[in-house]
Amino acid sequence: MLIHEDRLFPAEPGARAIARALYAQIKALPIVSPHGHTQAAWFANNEPFPDPAKLFVQPDHYVYRMLLSQGISMEDLEIGQPEMKDARKVWRIFAKNYYLFRGTPTRMWLDFAFQELFGLMERLSDKTADLYFDTIVEKLGTPEFLPRALYERFNLEVLATTDSPTDSLADHKAIRESGWKARILPNFRPDSVVDPEFHGFADNIALLGEQTGEDTATWSGYLNALAKARARFRELGSTATDHGHPTAQTADLPQAEAAALFRQVLTGEADARQQELFRAQMLTEMARMSLEDGLVMQIHPGSIRNHNRKVYERYGRDVGCDIPSATNYVDALHPLLNRFGNERSLTIILFTLDESTYSRELAPLAGHYPCLRLGPPWWFHDSPEGMMRFREQVTETAGFYNTVGFNDDTRAFLSIPARHDVARRMDCAFLAKLVTEHRLDEDEAFEVAHELTYGLVKRAYRL
Amino acid sequence: MLIHEDRLFPAEPGARAIARALYAQIKALPIVSPHGHTQAAWFANNEPFPDPAKLFVQPDHYVYRMLLSQGISMEDLEIGQPEMKDARKVWRIFAKNYYLFRGTPTRMWLDFAFQELFGLMERLSDKTADLYFDTIVEKLGTPEFLPRALYERFNLEVLATTDSPTDSLADHKAIRESGWKARILPNFRPDSVVDPEFHGFADNIALLGEQTGEDTATWSGYLNALAKARARFRELGSTATDHGHPTAQTADLPQAEAAALFRQVLTGEADARQQELFRAQMLTEMARMSLEDGLVMQIHPGSIRNHNRKVYERYGRDVGCDIPSATNYVDALHPLLNRFGNERSLTIILFTLDESTYSRELAPLAGHYPCLRLGPPWWFHDSPEGMMRFREQVTETAGFYNTVGFNDDTRAFLSIPARHDVARRMDCAFLAKLVTEHRLDEDEAFEVAHELTYGLVKRAYRL
């Protein structure tokens, strides 16, 4: 067996028994996935997933960043090449180096998929590389492994993708029109048109103008265009926006100043400080629009993007070269909170890559402002230890009810059940600890477990 | 039962047995409370405490900030209204939302008071709201629940309040003159006359001048006035000062520069940098006076006060809108330490809201400088997990003997026994872990438990 039925539960038998009982009650609940990076096209087209290397290695920067760190090259793994030449060779490299993932959540997610989806029971290694490859290839060719079949098998109730305001959303429309009863929704991620440092910023804004019939060369036209794009997302079921800024900085400029700043960033004359100020202003504008149209706002700040210059120059963005940095919330969010902090019909979900902010800034903020909620542990912290630290450092100040359940946040569709399973188990482990130490009654723990798995995410994301 | 006799002890039976044994030995020790925010007037007047809503909800920002964060309004809770119109209605709102406090120390403190003081055994909820309200009202009307009776029942040996230099201390005098044998002491908290950003700063200083017969428009008169005010506190038994600055910054300016700076801040011409420099200088001046008069110095830095602008504008300060921020000690304290760091007759107790400083700055500093001690986990971190992190991150560098026991730091008098009980249990839990892992001998753990509960606080605060 690759995965044990008691995995992640506390070692002490009393606590383990409670964790088991809690988990038994919530393990079969539907998966609600309100934020992630799967592709609507998979479900629109419903074509078989490709071979193991293309499925598990090539698109997953969690996987190949570890291989890179140990001296395997992007070329060895055929990353960034349009067509894979020798998928089996790439798979063998991965299999041979699978021991590098010991102790990581990637290992746990992969083992879950290998065993639960593909029925593989012997650990991946150079010895079993071909067995894995052949088994996976064979299964992927069957109807049970088509994207829609997997969606149903995974017991997904909602699956949100993350899309640019200028995306056609054609795949989302196609899914709707196909009559297939699945709830796959786009999230509105406007980085490409609100971040002056984004590749093609001015062109993206021009395109947004064309699509919406607004004059996006003007501040008011630009804001109208964003509002229209948001409306277009909402028509396709969207309930949330998402903002991936380098910092959490917000601003609340007078509109004339904001308009002047917009002209500067649009013409490319803005310096780094002004670019940052523009992003900051746009968070507040987005909050204002959210107050109007009801979209829940997610802020994912604090990642230094494309840190590895050579890899970025050759392979572009989102290939695993982003590194977290120290992030301030308490000053950065102040302008936005001064304006909208006490609005009870606004929901802003905060994420962090800087765990030192959990107890120092995020829990105190979310434990006070009615508009704020805390997103689950993100990215590098989406792991058993990371989840335990989150609950330990956040709960005592913000409670459970200012958190919003789990996000899998993944590009790897097949890892979704595994990721949610880890989150459910860790929440049960944490609750079991509280019960065993008489910090929470057992009947309450059952209620909280249900909320952490299902209730909070539905309410926070307005699903 | 609301609270379990084994609460907070480790789950593993061996460790739990040791924790129980340690706790059995120290649970009945007197409570020494050297820092907090109770009112001397309660004990001077010895009048009954008001109804449950006024007692538990209205004055406790730990309670209502959580309710606010979930969309209940200040108006719903009648916060900031001179007279309560419908205490039972407020209580019912609180009762109905009591589940929000699951996993928080507030829940544990309240359950302790409900059970131990009021004999309530069924959990607070909308169903039991009226039972609670009526039971508490009834008990509060009995002689056993008068402030002095509770002081004795709580087994308090010392209770320190926190007072402004311009406070008349009439209540403290009245207590002394009443012949009641309790040790209730004022702590000298000069923020109102050393922080140029404090409301009414110049007026406060003028009043200080009147009270002390010093010309506080001059630097030397101002310093004399502070020294006299300190002497007045000492006459009423005070052993400590307290400083609630936004940062831990200190300065050691030549006296001529300090005098010029004083003139600037007094006339309101100082900018933010100069205001910060003045506060910084005043910490060093206070350390100098402490060296002379023996008052122990407490520094509570790193809270951004009144973060919620709208709430501040309507309800004023100290209503739960303060948010921690990243705090530096190693550079900030350098000027003061360069001058007085090696003084063995000076005691400075450091607190933090930034837990990342425990192992990085505070433990190394306190593990070296003879004048420095570490205060217990403060405010958001005064909780089981917060206490465990404190011991785990501080002990290996600073040991136990550079810490000073527990502070309840509370405005909620009825929570004092509960808070000390949590601290005692967590210290026993930590010591039990060390004993079980053979990192400390059992006889030593008994000695240390006694010190953490009673010995260290008495010596550190010179009580």
Added chain:
Amino acid sequence: MLIHEDRLFPAEPGARAIARALYAQIKALPIVSPHGHTQAAWFANNEPFPDPAKLFVQPDHYVYRMLLSQGISMEDLEIGQPEMKDARKVWRIFAKNYYLFRGTPTRMWLDFAFQELFGLMERLSDKTADLYFDTIVEKLGTPEFLPRALYERFNLEVLATTDSPTDSLADHKAIRESGWKARILPNFRPDSVVDPEFHGFADNIALLGEQTGEDTATWSGYLNALAKARARFRELGSTATDHGHPTAQTADLPQAEAAALFRQVLTGEADARQQELFRAQMLTEMARMSLEDGLVMQIHPGSIRNHNRKVYERYGRDVGCDIPSATNYVDALHPLLNRFGNERSLTIILFTLDESTYSRELAPLAGHYPCLRLGPPWWFHDSPEGMMRFREQVTETAGFYNTVGFNDDTRAFLSIPARHDVARRMDCAFLAKLVTEHRLDEDEAFEVAHELTYGLVKRAYRL
């Protein structure tokens, strides 16, 4: 017994059994010590170690900083005095205050040495002070306690010292020439000739020029001299450099700018910013040389040196007055990584005194860049809790294989076995937790334990 055979293992019996089994397999492995501060002279001369006070108290700032923090003076301990007047008196002070070390790793290291080396079984206290003194004095006079005998008894396979580029390395040569078969190597630590704030910087560079026959008044001559000095170290077996900068800042200036900057720092005209920039540039120069000559590069940043001004003025550097400060890696290392980050034949080992960087910066960096590895918990964090935090916060992102085993980093030769034993036990405790929670298979844990103890250090340091 002072130390228990199960010390540091988890309390839960199942996990403890696994920890024991893992430890049984690795406890007898040779000690590889690739970074530390022992003296080659001890082994060159092989003379008896002095009395207990000179051996355990006077040279170990872990010991006397704790005593100082509790009001004992440097004079009481005869620190910094050329000749000790009353070693027994110093020892008695130490013994009487030994309780201050409860809960610290120092206590654990000392108890290990007392019991395992000197056969002492009753705890050190004022009562046993003389017994200890006499026993230790007696044993130190026997051949079994000569430095070379202890080296062999400790089962050391490699022992690296830390030396200045201008050091004659005469002791290292003498050891080699003596025919004694021990592997004692110098590490190249160029702070004295690359840090413009180092005492005697310009003189040190002039001396380096004399020794190497290069004109170190010029940038190219200076670089040549450093390369020659590195070669001299390599000839004596050195495999690593070490860099103790106040920050991790790197720079990659054009050579003409670097040369101009060198002239400025050499003439003493550089301001603080330029001095920092020069150190930053030199880290990149050192990385370039490492790529050429294969020396592994260690960076130990983030210590504010000589924080206690009065102690520094009287006793000089490295006497325990260094305090960590917040350290940035993600921006600071960027210039160096932009140039050499993807080099697979370069190894840079990063250390930190700021634990908040473990999960936020260090694990993501080491889990991506092929040249980066993470050094073990350093200095204040070289302790059971510190080690557990390191593994918990680093493993899920960087895995085990981007770490490099343990460094004892000590000036206290007799503490080496104790320190390695603590590290081995904590690694086994961590692995046992993973196995018990079914996060790692047991056969894998055995393999990883061996790697953490022996395999990784040998490969990372190219030994």
